[in-house]
Structure formats: C-alpha cells, structure tokens
Amino acid sequence: MGRIFVVDLEGRTYRCKFCKTHLALADELVSRSFHCRRGKAYLFNSAVNITYGPHEERMMLSGMHTVADIFCCCCGQIVGWKYEAAHEKSQKYKEGKFVLERGRIMDGVDSEFYIDTRPTMIMSDAEDV
Amino acid sequence: MSQEVVGSKGIVERDEFVRILGEALYSLGYKRTGDCLEEESGIQSHSFVVKLFIQQIIDGEWDESLKSLRVISLTYANISALPFLLILEQKFFRLLEEGNFGEALKTLRDDITPRCITVYEDRIRDLSVLLLRQSSVHQSRLKSGQDLLEELRDVLPPVVILRKNGLVHLVEQALLFQRDSCRLHNSTNLSLFTDHHCGKEQIPSVTIQTLYGHRDQIWLLQFSHKGEYLASSSKDCQVIVWEVDDFGSVSMKYRLAGHVRPVSCISWSPNDDQLLTCGDEEVIRRWDIATGECLQIFATPNFRMVSCAWGPDGNSIFFGARYGKLDHVHMLDLQGNELKRWRTSRNSELGITDKALITILRNSEITLIEWDSDSHMHISFKRPIVSFALSEDRKFLLVSLSNQQIFLWSPTKGVLATYRGHKRSRFVVRSCFGGLGQAFIASGSEDTKVYIWHRDSGELLLKLSGHRGVVNCVSWNPVNPHMLASGSDDCTIRIWGLLNQ
Numbered sequence: 001m002g003r004i005f006v007v008d009l010e011g012r013t014y015r016c017k018f019c020k021t022h023l024a025l026a027d028e029l030v031s032r033s034f035h036c037r038r039g040k041a042y043l044f045n046s047a048v049n050i051t052y053g054p055h056e057e058r059m060m061l062s063g064m065h066t067v068a069d070i071f072c073c074c075c076g077q078i079v080g081w082k083y084e085a086a087h088e089k090s091q092k093y094k095e096g097k098f099v100l101e102r103g104r105i106m107d108g109v110d111s112e113f114y115i116d117t118r119p120t121m122i123m124s125d126a127e128d129v
Numbered sequence: 130m131s132q133e134v135v136g137s138k139g140i141v142e143r144d145e146f147v148r149i150l151g152e153a154l155y156s157l158g159y160k161r162t163g164d165c166l167e168e169e170s171g172i173q174s175h176s177f178v179v180k181l182f183i184q185q186i187i188d189g190e191w192d193e194s195l196k197s198l199r200v201i202s203l204t205y206a207n208i209s210a211l212p213f214l215l216i217l218e219q220k221f222f223r224l225l226e227e228g229n230f231g232e233a234l235k236t237l238r239d240d241i242t243p244r245c246i247t248v249y250e251d252r253i254r255d256l257s258v259l260l261l262r263q264s265s266v267h268q269s270r271l272k273s274g275q276d277l278l279e280e281l282r283d284v285l286p287p288v289v290i291l292r293k294n295g296l297v298h299l300v301e302q303a304l305l306f307q308r309d310s311c312r313l314h315n316s317t318n319l320s321l322f323t324d325h326h327c328g329k330e331q332i333p334s335v336t337i338q339t340l341y342g343h344r345d346q347i348w349l350l351q352f353s354h355k356g357e358y359l360a361s362s363s364k365d366c367q368v369i370v371w372e373v374d375d376f377g378s379v380s381m382k383y384r385l386a387g388h389v390r391p392v393s394c395i396s397w398s399p400n401d402d403q404l405l406t407c408g409d410e411e412v413i414r415r416w417d418i419a420t421g422e423c424l425q426i427f428a429t430p431n432f433r434m435v436s437c438a439w440g441p442d443g444n445s446i447f448f449g450a451r452y453g454k455l456d457h458v459h460m461l462d463l464q465g466n467e468l469k470r471w472r473t474s475r476n477s478e479l480g481i482t483d484k485a486l487i488t489i490l491r492n493s494e495i496t497l498i499e500w501d502s503d504s505h506m507h508i509s510f511k512r513p514i515v516s517f518a519l520s521e522d523r524k525f526l527l528v529s530l531s532n533q534q535i536f537l538w539s540p541t542k543g544v545l546a547t548y549r550g551h552k553r554s555r556f557v558v559r560s561c562f563g564g565l566g567q568a569f570i571a572s573g574s575e576d577t578k579v580y581i582w583h584r585d586s587g588e589l590l591l592k593l594s595g596h597r598g599v600v601n602c603v604s605w606n607p608v609n610p611h612m613l614a615s616g617s618d619d620c621t622i623r624i625w626g627l628l629n630q
Contacts (some may be wrong), residue, residue, distance in 0.1 A: 002556030002575075002599045002618055003348050003393070005531065007492050007513045009473045048513070051554055073555050110588075 005073055007048045012106045019075040023105060025065040030097065040102040040123050041080060049073045055084055063088040070098065079104045084113075134570065147172045151384055153296040161179050176204075180356045183290065185276035191220040201289060211284045214245045214252065215277065222271050225263075235519050243267025256353060313583065313590070315610050317564045321380060329590060331614040331626055332569065332581060335593045337626035342369050342381050348391060349559070349602050353401040354521075356608030358382070358418065360404060361622055366450070368406050370418065371622075377612060379624055383421035387414060393477060394436045399443040407437040409477075413448055426463070436479035437488070441523075447486055449479050458486060460500060471498055476514060482523040487513050495528060496539065506540065515553065519605050520562045527555070527570060535572060537584065546587045551580040554605035556599055556604070563605020563613060571613060573600030595623055 012026040024044045026029050053069035066085040079082040080101050083094040133143040144177055149172035154163040156583035167173050175183065175464070178200050185194035192217055202208040208570040216470040217240050224233040247254060272280070283288050294296070296454065307325040308314060315331040315617045343363035359371040359379060366389060372382040378559055385406065394407035401425070404416045410433035415425040415585040427434065427448065435456070436449035445468065446461050456476060473496070485497045493511040498505045512530040519526060525545075526538045535548040549556070551574035560572035562584070569590070570582045579600055598618030608610035 002346060002558075002601050003391075004555055005513075005515050005557045010474065010491070091495075 005072065009048065012107075014044075014100060015070040016049075016075060016077065016079060016102050016105060018032060018107045019072060019076050020106070021072055021074045023047055023072065023100060026034060026107075034099055034102050036080075036099070038101055038103050042102060042105075043094070043098045044098045044100060047082075048101065050079065050098075052082065062091055064096070065091065077104065085109065136163045142171055148174045149291060149295045149299075151293070152291045156294055156297075165232065167201060179289060183278060186216070186278045189219075189274050191216055192222075201218075205286060205289055207286055208289070209284070210248060211389055212281050214241065214249055214282055215246075215284070217241045218252075218256070218270075218354075219277060220400065221271060225259060226265065226271065230260065230263060233236075242471075245407075282603075286529060312586075314568065317610075331611070331613055332564065332591060333625035333627060334591055335626060335628055335630075336593075336623045337377070337630060338379055338563065338624040340379060340381075340621070341372060342371075342384070342623065343367065343620050343622075345620055346598070346618040347391070347620065347622055348557075348602060348615050349395050350616045350622065351395045351397060351605045352511060352604045352614065353397045354399065354607060355401050355604040356612075358397075358401065359604065359606075359614055359622075360395050360397070360406075361616060362395055363407070363616075363620070364391045366391050366408070368392050368395065368404075368416075369516065370416075372420070373606070373609075373612070374453065377609065377626065379628075383418075385416055387423055387425070388412070390551075394438075394479065396438045396529040397398040398439050399441060405437045405446065405448075407448065410451060413446075414435045415446075425465075427465070435477040436488075438479045438481045439483060441483055447479060448478065449473070449488065451475070456464050459489060460461075461488075469500060478514075480517060480519045481528070482519065487517070487519070487526070489517070493530075495526065496540070497523050508538065510536070515557055518561050520567050522567075525562070529558065529560055531571070533571065537570070546584065548582045548583075548587055550589045551578075552576045552593075557603065559601070559602040561603050561605055563607075563610070565610040569605070571605055571615075572605045573603050573615060574616075575599045577617070579603060579613070579623075582614075593625060596621070 006021060009022045009025050013022045014024045015022055026049045027049050028045040029042055030045055034043050050070040051073050055066055055126040058067050060064055064087040065083055067081045069078055069081050080099045082098050086092050086094050095096055133140045134496045135143050135146050141599050147170050151163050151166050154166060178197055182194055182197035182201060185197060189267045198212060217236060219235055221236050224236060237260060242253055268359055275476045282292060304319045308319060311325055311327050313327045313329060313331060317329050319325050343365055345363050345365035345544060346483055347363050351361035357373055360367050360368060368385040371379045373379050378401055388408040388411060390408035390411040392406045393409040396405040402418055405413060407413045413427040413434045414423050417424050418538045432450040432452050434448055435451050439568050440447060444463060447458060449456055449458050456473045458471045458473055459467055461467055474490045476489040478489050484501060485499045493510045497506045510530055512532045515529045515531050517526055517528045524539060528538055529538045533553050536544050537546040548570055552573055553571050556575060558573045560570060563569050563571055568584050571583050573578045574580055577598060577600060581591040582589050596619055597616040598616050600617045603615045604614050611627050614622055616622045
C-alpha cells in the first residue's frame with residue numbers, strides 16, 4: 001500500500017512498541033500522570049508518524065472532550081489519542097496535545113518490554129490524578 | 130489619397146495596408162502580382178523615384194542615387210544628412226581602394242564636408258586621416274549594395290522606404306500575443322486561421338494506455354530527458370525501462386532485475402544513455418540503456434545506499450549513504466574515486482542543480498549545498514517534507530509537505546505558489562512539473578486520482594480518475610506536453626493523453 005512516509009526524530013524518543021516507529025521526543029513530554037483503561041499514559045506536546053481517527057465527543061473524568069484516536073502509521077496499532085477541544089476552561093491546556101499509552105510505547109533508551117496482560121479494548125478513557 | 134480604414138476597429142488605414150501588402154508580395158518574389166496590385170489599387174508601395182533610388186543603391190551607382198535622394202528629400206521633409214553621408218562614404222572608400230586619391234579628396238572636400246560637417250565632424254576627421262595616410266580601407270567598411278540599402282532603410286523615415294517584411298512582422302506579433310495570453314497554453318501549433326486558445330482539452334485527461342508488467346505497487350516513475358524512455362520502479366524490486374515510439378505508444382524494453390530491495394531512487398544520465406537506480410538501504414546500480422546490462426554496482430561494506438543522482442556533466446555521481454545513524458552524501462567520478470563528501474542528517478531524497486546538491490535535513494529543511502564552494506542555504510518549512518521534485522531547467526523546486534500542501538519554490542524568489550486539494554496522510558506521494566514550458570503541476574493522491582494544477586496561479590484544473598489504488602508517483606514527458614504517466618498501488622502505470630488523440 002504505497003511507501004509509508006516515516007519521520008525520524010533525533011534524540012531520545014518514544015517508539016511504537018510493535019514496530020519501533022518513532023512517535024514522540026522525550027523533550028516533548030509534558031506529564032506522566034495520565035491514565036487510560038489499560039494503565040498509565042503520557043501527555044506530549046507533539047507526536048509524529050501517526051494517523052488520525054474521526055473526531056469524537058468523549059466524557060472523561062475531567063469532563064467532556066473532543067478527541068481523535070491516533071494510530072501508528074506503520075503498523076496501524078492504536079497508540080493513544082489527541083485532544084482536539086476541551087469543553088471546560090480548566091482543561092483547555094490539553095488542546096492540540098497528544099496522549100500516548102504507556103503500554104503501547106517503548107522508551108528509546110531502555111529497551112524494556114511492557115507486557116500487557118489485560119484484555120485489549122477499543123475505547124480508552126483518561127483520568128487525571 | 131483616401132483616408133479610408135480597413136477592418137472593424139477603425140485603426141488600420143487602407144493606404145498603409147495596401148502598401149505593406151505590396152511590399153510583402155515583392156518580398157515573396159511575386160513581382161507581377163505586386164505590379165498588378167499597384168495598378169489596380171492605384172497605390173504604390175514605393176513611389177517611382179524611391180524605386181529608382183533602391184535600384185541605384187543595389188547597383189552601386191552612387192552619384193545617381195544621390196541625385197534621386199535629393200529629389201526624395203524635396204517631398205519628405207525630415208531626411209537628415211546621415212543617408213547622404215552613408216552613400217558618400219561608400220563612394221569615398223571605393224575611390225581610395227582604386228587609388229584615386231584626387232577624386233577622393235574632391236569628394237571629401239566638396240560633397241561630404243559642406244553637407245555633414247556640423248553633425249558628423251568626427252567621421253569626417255576619420256576620413257581625412259585615411260586620405261592623408263593613403264591607407265587601404267578595411268574590408269568591413271566596404272559595403273555591398275544590399276547591406277547599404279538595409280542601413281539606409283534604418284535611417285530613412287519608414288514612410289519613404291517600407292521596412293522589410295513589415296506584414297510578416299505584424300502577423301508574428303499578433304501570434305505571439307495570442308500565445309502569451311493563452312493561460313493554459315499546452316500545444317505547439319499556432320495557426321493563422323483561428324485565434325489561438327488552449328482550453329483544458331489540451332491537457333492530458335484520458336487513459337490512452339495501461340501498462341502491466343510490475344507484480345506489485347509502483348513507487349517511482351521517471352521519463353528520460355528526451356522523452357524516449359520511461360523508467361518505473363516497483364515494490365517488486367524491479368525496474369522496468371519502457372520505450373515510447375514515434376506514435377506515442379509505450380512498450381516494455383527491459384526488465385532490470387538485480388536489486389533485492391525496492392528501488393527508491395532513479396536518475397537518468399544527462400544524455401539518457403545510462404540509468405542509476407538505488408535500492409532502499411541497499412546498493413546503487415548503473416545500467417546501460419542500449420543493452421540493459423548492469424555496468425557497475427556501488428556498494429561499501431556497512432554502508433547502505435539511500436539515494437542517487439547524476440552530476441550535470443554526466444561524469445560524476447552523487448549518492449546518499451547511511452552508516453548506523455549517520456548519513457553522508459558522496460560525490461564520485463565514474464571510476465569510483467570519491468571526490469567529495471558531506472555530512473547530513475537522516476534523509477533519502479537527493480536532487481542536483483547546475484552547481485548544487487539538494488537534500489532534506491532534520492525532516493523539514495530543504496538544504497542546497499554548492500559542491501564547489503560548500504556554501505549552503507537552508508529553507509525551513511513548517512511541516513516534514515515528504516518529497517521534492519526539480520523542474521527540467523533545475524531552477525525550481527516542488528516541495529510536498531506532510532500536511533497535503535505542495536509549494537513551488539525558487540532559490541532566488543522563495544515560495545511562488547501553493548497547490549492544494551490532493552490527499553496525503555500516510556504514504557510518500559510524489560509530484561512533478563510538466564506540459565509546455567512546464568506550466569503545469571501534477572501529483573499523485575491517496576484518493577486514487579491524479580491532480581493537475583496551473584503552475585502560475587495554483588488553480589486546480591483536473592482530477593483524473595481511473596486508478597484503483599493510491600497514486601504514488603507521476604511523471605510528465607518533458608518532450609511531449611500531451612503525455613503524462615502515473616503509477617499506483619494497483620500495480621499499473623497509466624499513460625494519460627488528450628481526449629481526441
């Protein structure tokens with residue numbers, strides 16, 4: 001299906017656990033305190049090599065948000081979501097930022113493997129700590 | 130003389146029109162018809178005395194021509210001394226050549242000086258010097274009758290002697306105006322029978338031929354410089370060289386096998402006799418088009434090749450090589466000796482202009498490096514660059530960004546136009562210049578269509594449907610403005626042409 005266009009990042013990067021495609025720079029990490037149904041998640045300012053699902057209204061513990069699921073452009077696995085719009089003022093800081101699920105990314109430096117024993121689900125929620 | 134006008138706009142005077150018609154007939158050699166026209170219309174292109182004058186100049190009868198010129202100057206007020214001077218100079222030079230210094234002195238003193246001294250003092254001084262030295266005249270100063278006539282035509286008022294081929298000159302001006310006003314100009318025939326206007330029907334829009342031959346997706350297409358061959362590269366790791374015959378029909382010439390990775394870069398040599406192909410992180414092969422044989426393989430242990438391009442003189446080769454996380458661009462001669470090397474960040478696109486190499490640094494920066502001086506220029510874009518293409522004259526770049534925008538960029542003028550509308554979100558989709566004067570831009574798209582824009586205005590002109598998968602690449606025949614090729618995930622190449630071809 002065509003030659004997939006992949007961007008390579010320089011520096012310490014977080015990659016897709018399944019195909020090792022670069023997804024985000026460690027420098028762009030904003031917060032480690034996010035959660036999804038499958039466990040921890042990280043908030044990043046920017047992400048690369050992803051494709052988007054449709055915009056959806058999703059009720060999260062922190063309120064109603066407009067989000068789009070994001071997928072690794074190489075292997076197609078869902079890797080997290082992007083905040084398109086926040087309906088509450090206090091959550092506005094999230095707009096335009098990306099959440100990558102800890103269980104689906106690997107750190108560029110230490111190549112530990114996170115084995116996910118929970119059943120996979122298509123939808124994911126977020127809850128701030 | 131009647132002041133009638135010809136034509137509906139009221140700007141063409143009848144007399145002038147008939148006079149230049151007459152001149153046109155005489156220039157074409159139709160003397161009898163020219164005479165007939167003068168008789169029937171009662172309008173002479175040139176009056177009797179002017180005709181006589183012209184003949185006398187051609188025959189070299191200087192004294193007689195001077196007499197005629199004096200008569201002419203009685204009728205037309207604004208004749209300067211210059212035409213007299215030109216004729217007298219010729220007479221003077223001939224006399225010097227013959228060694229007739231007495232007559233020459235007489236001509237200078239009695240004829241030239243009184244008439245011309247006020248304005249042309251320097252020239253008269255030149256002539257005196259020649260006379261004093263009794264030197265021979267340089268060959269270039271002696272003019273034939275025809276040459277002198279042309280000079281006189283320039284200095285005499287145009288109403289006295291009509292300019293040569295005046296009518297043809299006006300017709301040419303009109304045709305050029307029509308051609309320059311033609312916005313979508315894409316055909317070479319300018320006819321006198323209708324006003325020239327190219328519409329979208331002059332842009333390739335229907336599939337003329339579908340090429341089957343590859344077993345997998347088509348990733349790259351490139352016509353040769355002279356438009357006789359088309360090279361295609363596929364995920365099946367093969368490159369096919371197709372031949373274009375005189376009728377525009379395309380057929381397979383060679384199947385170039387040998388790469389074990391898909392070829393991600395193709396470059397034709399400047400005279401189309403060789404082809405460079407680069408496997409994706411593999412090796413570079415140089416092929417001979419006459420025989421289809423692989424002449425040379427460029428490979429180094431531990432290095433993986435990522436891009437290749439011919440130098441503009443055909444004697445050097447540039448390629449990008451990857452070693453671990455480092456990328457370098459190398460310049461080699463055909464014997465394999467390394468001439469130069471530059472460090473770059475990770476990239477896999479390479480372009481060559483007349484004196485610089487072009488590559489992408491840090492995902493979103495176009496970099497030009499002059500290979501002689503090493504001076505470099507960087508242009509940052511807001512998004513990662515997916516691919517770029519060079520115009521045939523190597524002066525313009527088409528930069529495709531990951532956000533579905535294509536920019537037209539020149540090193541001297543910056544961004545000139547933007548092209549939008551096509552779809553690109555996952556794959557490498559390529560674009561190209563094409564058409565007459567490279568006045569159009571074409572691109573592939575993830576919605577299976579080929580997009581064509583007007584280069585100067587950025588207007589989207591056509592969307593060509595037909596392919597059944599993502600259109601990855603396009604190439605427009607540099608020599609045939611009506612032939613466009615596109616390659617797709619559906620494993621076929623489509624050749625697009627005109628509606629009524």
